[in-house]
Amino acid sequence: MALACAACGHPPPPPAPPAPPPPRARTLTILGTNDFHGSLQRLPILAGFVANVRAARAADGGAVLLIDAGDMFQGTLESNLNEGKAVIEAYSALGYTAATVGNHEFDFGPAGPAVTAQGDDDPRGALKDRAGEAKFPLLTANILDAESGNRIKWQHMPASTTVKAAGITVGIIGVTTEATPFTTMPANFAGLRMGDTAAAIKAEAERLRGDGADFIVVAAHIGGKCTDFANPDDASSCDGNEELPRLLDALPPGTIDMVVGGHTHSGMAHRIGKVAVIESYSSARAFGRVDLRISGSGVITAVKIHPPQLLCPVPEGQPPPPPAECKPPDYEGRPVVPDPQMTELIAPYLEAAKARREEPIGVEVAATLAATYDAESPAGNLFADLMLQARPDADVALTNGGGLRADVPAGPLTYGAVYESQPFDNRFAIVTLQGRHLRKLIADNLQAKNGIFSWAGLTARARCKKGQLDIQLFDRRGRPIADGKTIKVATSDFLASGGDDGIVGRLDLPAGAVQSTDVVIRDAMVAVLRKRGGKLAATDLYSTKKPRLAYPAPRPVSCVGAPAAP
């Protein structure tokens, strides 16, 4: 073999390149959020946490994915005044990998202030505009065109996406709760239907595996309910009847590896079957996290599930503090610093909302009026009363628990406080029905486990009699309401047009029984409050001794095997 000789007149061969270092083990961190509901003010802190994780992964050769499980836009003035544009802009800046479509993503209807389409408006115009603006895909595998039965094919809204990170290929599929048609404004979902979620995931997962995916994540606007996060392998605190555990049961083992869940606003951080499942409450109170340990040769050797990480830890049972009072813990070995760029990005949106929010209404709230989703509450009764006062043509007013989103705080009442509690731009619908229909509505709602109905203009006494729920109704003067009496109910277009599981539709009312209006309920309520002035006290609205709805607790009420009423 020829020896290189610098003195022999031949140039030396180039030096051999240094051998590459043996590939080292690394970590892929997958962060999940869900049910953000327009909480822009918490984003600088969330961005601070994400920055710390990214710094840690950059230092050890790994990577970070950021996935959202839907219901991003609806719920605050900061977001709703721009139909979610601010959220998309902020999520893009934060570097989200993908998000799925929540039921409330349909709430804004067409682009512009109207919430339901007129004429040629596209009833999904606002959502399609947001998808077009996003620097990440909005995934949806199980929303179908009702007529053709094919998956919807809207721009920037594929069924799944694939990313390479930390040396492995991750497939991400998006799915939405099968309750979507009746948990957004039904008119905005017209012409669409939900497909079989398990079948959609299975088909998409098979395709992604065929294309080389090593790990499959489902971003699901579908959730569960768990209470104990001490041991991720012990899911005994999780409610197996929720939609997500039932979906997991329907999937063949090995179809998927992880779920970022949502919709139920609950916590999950568990291995169910062999699937790592996270869900992290709502409104950016927390985020979820799963770490994949990846060997030097690219094999996933461990999947670690972290409990939901609160952004601003508070003692259990207390609400999260306002962002200014938030004290985030150190994370990844360094302090969490609110991201100044994110603060700057959201500033104009906060400013626009502030003026509107601070408008005083001229009413003093003596002490916080609690809003309760699944039981009668002062705030629920207040809003039902205001609906009835706004519609003197009605005998009774009805609003649903899912529409009631926040307590009414003590002090001078502002537009913002009413808005937070009633963020949906629903309009009045007047439903003409009979006493027996009213009893069926109350019976169905008492026997359901979703949000309770709040009523004004009537009281109901329900009891178990011979294994059946027996309900007596009384009008606002305490007179019994007969089955054949004609009653006008002021409610929302949401409920009247199929919301809350189609409860009004199940009454089989004759054509013409539902009269829609163009009056936004919240604006009408605010007008009533401005005229009324004075004070609001919880004791005037709700008393446990004299509830508007008396029933054998708890809901869902079951009379099977109940002792006979005295």
Ligand SMILES: [Zn+2]
């Ligand atoms: Zn939802």
